[in-house]
Amino acid sequence: MASTPLGFDAQDAQALEEGTFSKPSNSTARSSTPIVTTTPTMIVGLDSPSASNGNGNVIPPFSNQIHIHPTQTLPTHLPPTYGYLNGIDTDTKQGGVRSLPHKKSNRALSAASIVASSTSTSNASPGAGGMEWESFKMRAGTVLRQCKRVWDKDGLAGLQQKWRHTAVPSQLARAPPRRRALALLTLVVILLFLLFSRGNSNSVGNEKAHAILRDSGVSGAIIDRTTGTHRSANKAKVLESFTNPYGFMNLIDPYAGGVFNPSILVLPDTVGNDRRFLFVARGPEKYEVIDGDDTRWEHVLGCFMIVLKRAHLNLPYLARETELETLKLPAKRKVEYLRCHDPIFDQFIGPEDPRLFFTNDGQPLLIYSQTGRSPNICRAIYLIDARVVVPGLSKALKKGGWNAPIVFSEQTDLIRDNQFNIEKNWAPFLGEKDELHFHVSLVPQEVYKYVPGMTLRALDPNPPKHNCLTSIVNAQMNRVKFHHATPLLRATLCRRGECKPDIHNTVLFGMIHVKYHPEPYLFYERRIVTWNVTAPYNYLSVSKPLTYSGTNQADPIFTVSIAWDHPSDRHGLGLNHGFLDDTIVTSFGVGDYGSAYIDILARDLLTDHEICEGFGKHSLFG
Known part of the structure; x- marks a missing residue:
């Protein structure tokens, strides 16, 4: 058996391996943070491989298998839960065991596609499907917002560059035809959303902002938006x-x-x-x-x-x-x-x-x-x-x-x-x-x-x-x-x-x-x-x-x-x-x-x- 993770005693760890864990045992080493297992019904993202939990059930890469306190370490038998959509990168290793560092990921588009999974386990708790759907919507919204920021700043060229730096193309090539079609359809919807949405007025690439910055005359000065008059007319250079x-x-x-x-x-x-x-x-x-x-x-x-x-x-x-x-x-x-x-x-x-x-x-x-x-x-x-x-x-x-x-x-x-x-x-x-x-x-x-x-x-x-x-x-x-x-x-x-x-x-x-x-x-x-x-x-x-x-x-x-x-x-x-x-x-x-x-x-x-x-x-x- 692998070493016991922080917050679990030997009995809890064995129950996790057998897939029968429901709540921590009375152990002095347990974490104060409650640990709840949920069975995912959706896979979000294509750049992370699936893994088995040892009981024949496939664990999708973006599933919320375990809610663990940030100071705890994932059990060694579980694959890392990649967090590209929620802004954290979980590739950091500490002592050979993957952990959850608090830093922003630069691979914001590595999960550009959103694919439904038919995988389920027999011990799914009631309401798990609703929780996963809310998680799916939250992460999908995050992807859309990140894509939109890239679009506002760098346009189509920026999206293409981000696409080339992700594992999505290779994952699509290996995915089944049905899942591949769904991923491509999702990508088309995202592009149409970006194409017909209004630009961000605070963007560096905004044409109106550029026009104001280029204009050094009085017409380009800062104007009071409420009255339409100039706040100050500086006569000095x-x-x-x-x-x-x-x-x-x-x-x-x-x-x-x-x-x-x-x-x-x-x-x-x-x-x-x-x-x-x-x-x-x-x-x-x-x-x-x-x-x-x-x-x-x-x-x-x-x-x-x-x-x-x-x-x-x-x-x-x-x-x-x-x-x-x-x-x-x-x-x-x-x-x-x-x-x-x-x-x-x-x-x-x-x-x-x-x-x-x-x-x-x-x-x-x-x-x-x-x-x-x-x-x-x-x-x-x-x-x-x-x-x-x-x-x-x-x-x-x-x-x-x-x-x-x-x-x-x-x-x-x-x-x-x-x-x-x-x-x-x-x-x-x-x-x-x-x-x-x-x-x-x-x-x-x-x-x-x-x-x-x-x-x-x-x-x-x-x-x-x-x-x-x-x-x-x-x-x-x-x-x-x-x-x-x-x-x-x-x-x-x-x-x-x-x-x-x-x-x-x-x-x-x-x-x-x-x-x-x-x-x-x-x-x-x-x-x-x-x-x-x-x-x-x-x-x-x-x-x-x-x-x-x-x-x-x-x-x-x-x-x-x-x-x-x-x-x-x-x-x-x-x-x-x-x-x-x-x-x-x-x-x-x-x-x-x-x-x-x-x-x-x-x-x-x-x-x-x-x-x-x-x-x-x-x-x-x-």
């Missing part, structure tokens, strides 16, 4: 960081408190991975009282950074590779009789809002706002070569093969015609012959060319008060202010290697801020603007408002710089030039306490634009 698995912004030096408004300049790959990211930002202020006046000392910090990823989450962030040092940009406190037009600036002393950018020959320039030197200037714009103030930068660039001469070896204040008492947020860029220019004002548009040792003069001394920006943004000018956010870069409007850059397919572009300041809230709306690459550098287009994935409006988001992620001189165009398929690193401050960045393709910034008047009324670049 969301920019996602493609190196972040969630598309969110990436943090910069997340453990440095009080470091904000960062500017990142990515150096050429040849400098080495540990020196690729040059970082400068505003640092914590130092407050003191001098001669009875509140004084706030500003500082600019700088270091090299490297990209790391958080364990398990795979979230990238920029971490310090070198020590974060205060850059040597000295400033003197103004004498007491010199006051700023805006009294709040009286207490500010020192550099703020630093921005890094490359010239095409590899000069890493740093532009920032600083205490003015002249009696009538509260704050002026200064320029210096970053190699002078950032330790290790000159060595890193030389290692990478970039050793441009240092032109701005000391703090150089930029003075222009009609100088304001307080100057902030100038955007440097390279003109058509790589000369250094500054875009000073957006409305009206004021562009100045740098000439060493001379006062900057405007290209257009009388610009119009209204232009493309005021027309497209259509804001109340008494409630908003336009100012630059980043330096300007050059981009050729094709993928690298697909076209030859010229003045007709290349633009200048940069990010601007539309500053809304209805008390007590402060909000910076971000947009990308493009200009001609030739003088007088007219406006070409303005993007939709932009927002960064992972940010909110609880704190002002202040964008500081954009930079090509892998600058090179492969095509002789310089480090300031890129293409639509090149990556851009955009860095920004979160409130006055944190720093972050995103990396995106240039095409993400140069799409969804509105063309300025005179160039048509359609989207820019597709």
